[in-house]
Amino acid sequence: MITYLKTISRIKTVFLKAVFLFGVLAVMGFRPDYGDAIVVGAIGEPRTLIPIMASDSASGAICGLIFNGLVKYDKDLNLVGDLAKGWDISEDGLEITFYLRRGVRWQDGQPFTARDVEFTYKGLVDPRVRTAYSGDFKMIKRLEVIDDYTVRVLYKEPFSPGLSSWTMGIMPEHLLKGEDLNTTRFARHPVGTGPYRFRLWKTGERVELVSNHDYFEGRPYIDRYIYRIIPDQATLFLELRAGGVDEISLTPLQARRQTQSRFFKENFNKFRYPSFGYTYLGYNLKDFRFRDLRVRQAINYAINKEEIIRGVLLGLGRVSTGPFIPESWAYNKAVKAVKYDPEKARVLLKEAGWRDLDGDGVLEKNGRRFSFTIITNQGNGERRMTAEIIQRRLKEVGIEVKIKIIEWSSFVSEFIDKRRFDAVLLGWGLSRDPDMYDIWYSSKTKEGEFNFVGYSNPEVDRLLLEGRRTFDRKERTRIYHKIHRILYHDQPYLFLYVPDALPIIRKRFKGIKVAPAGIGYNFIKWYVPKAEQKYIR
């Protein structure tokens, strides 16, 4: 009876609120309120706020709010204009002409012009500058400033990923001319054209930004953006509960088991969408066991990816079949993951000549037991658990697996770069452009390059080059769908899963909509109704 009354009274309040709200909306015409601050909690500290030097995700996230590129990705992962309002690509694909927005001002009031674009380009290709992004810009033969608002970029050969490389944040020439970009004070006091301007950076504590009222797409509703550095996952979660931060990324365990209470339902919104990355088991294809396609396909049948997703991610992920963003146009949805089938795996291994002759449960061929080691990096529990499940499933088909976990820096320089491994469990982050030349092209196998599994398929090589030379979306879709199909057939990697991104945000923030690009794409449109604002000055 009491609950009944409570429900009635709750319905009544909700109803009254709704009527009130409706009235207000009707009178004023709906316009979100300005004000409040969002405190984002994260583990990593940014390294620098110079866009061309920002190679870690924390720096990238903050730079993205302060700076603009010439182009950007919209919510559906299409390239659209940002500082450029449009562009032309010449017939032969060798020239891209950008038409810049007029009337954009740097946050210090100076006008933004084509000369800033030129300056940024020069920084990117200057051999003295410690930028990691010179690669894509080395493809440029010449950059011409036609007038204040027109830039022509001439490429040495047609290079379609070049267009998306112009998402790179543009830096102000008038503030940086003559400065040493490696050591400039600007790295910790940046000035951009973006929706937020820099306020302060307390090392190891937080970075604080305030909204740019003159932003060319309109003033953001949320007045302040505070990035708090909390290097411990457990503390982050406690801070979230205590109200010290408004947004964090949850672990699958927190998302599934620790945020189900009424307190969380009443105070937070949880979001879920595929992250831009995937986890895989890469084989050393120089190894005689993994050189055999049948062995790699057998392992694909022997591993139940759904089971890994259930066990490791508590269901918060999806099976991956290829190296593309699942929601992007490049991902070939027609490539279906094989069904878990240990019997088929056994048959394939037998065809490949592997038999258990001495009855110890492990297969042999030419007197050698099928035993190999999976290495992965320390500090990633998901990868360790995934390796353990693989170990168990492969044992059932007669393959013995050992697991070795190695500290990151040694892992990369001593094992991956030098190709001292049988199989490696790793993940790749995915860029919005599907070009994957550096990972799959057959010549990219030098020490320190990214085709460390040693994959080589002339047709994929040809398609990768073609994909880089083609601008037409339809044509590129065809090319990457084909690459996707071949890679899944060839199994140079055992593609495992794409984990979900799991942000959780205080309920007072409104206007958040999940799209293929995630949730951050319309951050400047997020708002907090006046009555719910927390940080008022």
Add this chain to the structure above:
Amino acid sequence: MTRYLLRRLIGIIPLLFGITIITFAIIHLAPGKPTGIEAQFNPKVSLEARERIAHLYGLDKPLYTQYIDWVKRLLRFDFGTSFVDSRPVMEKIAERIPITLGINLASMILILLIGVSIGVSSAVREGSFYDRSMTVFVFAGFAMPTFWLALILMDIVGVRWGILPVSGIKSLEFARFGFFEQVIDVARHLALPVFVSAFGGLAGISRYMRSNMVHVLRQDYIRTARAKGLKERDVIYKHALKNALLPVVTILGLSVPGLIGGSVIFESIFSIPGMGRLFYNSVMARDYPVIMGVLVIGATLTLLGNLLADISYAAVDPRIKLE
């Protein structure tokens, strides 16, 4: 005394030099490379770009050249710039030392006050129920993992009761507070970390204090003091305590380098931007200039701390003369 001091100070120089050679060799021999740029394992970062950066940092030179370059800079008190963010090493260390030093000093004072009292009171009641429960108490603090205690306290005091902040060292609105509010704000933030680190350190000092005190209380001069009819309070605090405190002075001298050292687990949990995190992250990223900077400062402080312990020992104990 002056000659002794001078001799010891000069002696420190070759020692320090040797330490730098060994540490420089060890960190360069350790597997792995600076990851300042490749931490993300990013296919957009080409091999050529990474090699170029290594060249700009001078990492392609022979090791002994790198060491000589480093020493040359050090002689001008230039510790170089970090591989991670290109900031001067001195700046990175300087912004973190005050925080670590502050917390360590506060917890050391707390440890001294409480530890000495526990030690003395236990020694006086040697073998009593009080003595034994204090033993259990201080060892519980010693044995309890810091991260566990910290998380439990943060959950109870910070989240459930909401009376203290969970982590960090200042509020977001710190800059707009008045001076008095600022002091209270920092104190509120540091209450839990200082408590947790002090609780773990009580065992050392209090046990030292207790055993010294027990030993001193059995001395003849204590019996004499009692025999001539002094009040028990005077016997303990004037005659016994002074003597029992002597070894503690040594411990204090030896803990000088520890004052700027932080624990990475502790600092991560409370999200305190201190030396522990800086050093740990630098090691993980193979940020050689920062690692060397922290180690040189640590080594110098250790050597000076030892000297300080010797000197102060002579100062408080008339039986010891330094020559």
